[in-house]
Amino acid sequence: MLKISDKENFDLNQISLTGMRAILLLGLLVKAPRTLEEIRSIFQEFEIMDETASDDILRIDINTLRTMGCEISRADIKTGFRYTLTKHPFQLNLTSEEVNVLKKVYKRVKDSANIKMLIQYDELFKKIANFVSDETIKEEIYGILALKNYHVDLVNELLQDCKENNVLKLVYKNPDTKEESEKEIYALRLVYQNDKVYLYGYDYNKQESVVLNVKRIKSILSRILNKGDIEVKSVCVKFFLKNFGITEADECETIMEKREDGFIIEGKYHTEFIAIQRILSFGANCTVLEPSDFRDKIIQKLKDMRKIYND
Secondary structure, X not given: OOOOOOOOOOOOOHXXXXXXXXXXXXXXXXXXXXXXXXXXXXXXXXXXXXXXXXXXXXXXXXXXXXXXXOEEOOOOHXXXXXXXXXXXXXXXXXXXXXXXXXXXXXXXXXXXXXXXXHXXXXXXXXXXXXXXXXXXXXXXXXXXXXXXXXXXXXXXXXXXXXXXXXXXXXXXXXXXXXXXXXXXXXXXXXXXXXXEEEEEEXXXXXXXXXXXXXXXXXXEEEEEOOOOOOOOOOEEEEEEEOOOOHHHOOOOEEEEEEEOOEEEEEEEEOOHHHHHHXXXXXXXXXXXXXXXXXXXXXXXXXXXXXXHXXX
């Protein structure tokens, strides 16, 4: 942003003041629609317009931008008497091919990114989209956003809740019954997986670890500091894995031993369901070592799946 001018140290003639106002006005309108009163107030704050100056000067500045190729709407009752910048010659000209390249690169990044980083990327892409002239290309960029179907304010709030381990009293829509119910959840971690955002927590009523789809959280009724130390037990699984790169490990997995033909890995998963999903995702490359009861469940799951496909 421009610094406030010092008229005692600089010779601000009419030409330089007009130029400074034009640059500042463009920046203001890019950010948001403005009324003449709002523009005047900011110009006076930066000391590039006197209090006694006429509004005609502001209208001349607006017309100057129009002469430069900017499209600025009229300020009337429909716009709340605000001038809106709809197009300007400084916009980006991207092609669909370039957006597709961006999409492919971002897909590789987002699969291993945390929620905080995804929010930052979404903000970056939104800023890029704001400077794109073609509406179709703009929509293609918005389509890249990982969190496009989420209320980012809620995601940010949940991130803070997990950081502070708050207890949330919330309304949740159950995916099975389609009914809404109140839950009391100890917030632990926010995770992005399979293009969805999940809240890992502990359900005080059920006395068990749970995973909630953030899109099914209808409202948060209250949030308080955690009720004290609780023991959230992870599902610990040790397994052997072939054809595995170190960079492919989740943050809950630790490589215990490297062998010639693979790795011994210990994973600590939030729920048994997540553990089973993760192990099955490795296919024939994975052998569960312990615990034995979990190994038996995997074997039974494979038998059930085989039976379904054979039928």
